[in-house]
Amino acid sequence: MSSNDGSREDGIMTPKLTRRRFSLFALMAAAFLVLPLLSGPVAAQTLDELRAAGKVGERYDGYAVARDPNAAGMVEEINAKRREIYEAQATKQGVPASQVGAVYAGELWQKVPAGTWFLTADGEWRKK
Structure with missing residues (x-):
């Protein structure tokens, strides 16, 4: 059974919460890799x-x-x-x-x- 805090009785995180953490991690990793490319000195300048x-x-x-x-x-x-x-x-x-x-x-x-x-x-x- 699951409790309201996202953990099961055996202490293992539910897949839904694990996916959220992974998605947040993936989003942060992508931002970390892409932002330097976009923030070049000429990238968005007219x-x-x-x-x-x-x-x-x-x-x-x-x-x-x-x-x-x-x-x-x-x-x-x-x-x-x-x-x-x-x-x-x-x-x-x-x-x-x-x-x-x-x-x-x-x-x-x-x-x-x-x-x-x-x-x-x-x-x-x-x-x-």
């Missing part, structure tokens, strides 16, 4: 947040630059999208994609908040 933190800058040619190695993957994705846009616009206008990127860089300078880092054509970093 481009604007990365710029504000100085982890990502902008270049004179309209492409982003990872100033922090942890942002490199996101920067590669951003630059791939920008490259597609620049090439499509360049084809429409009959100009080189590099010219489109340079124009976009000028627009970025005007739009991004103060504190954003820009890499100039001569290789120097400037903070807006």
Whole structure:
């Protein structure tokens, strides 16, 4: 027979209580393993947040630059999208994609908040 405290008369825990402890343990173990992966420095940050933190800058040619190695993957994705846009616009206008990127860089300078880092054509970093 079972009592109200979850133990049987012979002192052994009931399967229901044992499953709860196991489930709690499994949940805690999963959280312990997964949370560090999710809490990386770039995991949930937007481009604007990365710029504000100085982890990502902008270049004179309209492409982003990872100033922090942890942002490199996101920067590669951003630059791939920008490259597609620049090439499509360049084809429409009959100009080189590099010219489109340079124009976009000028627009970025005007739009991004103060504190954003820009890499100039001569290789120097400037903070807006």
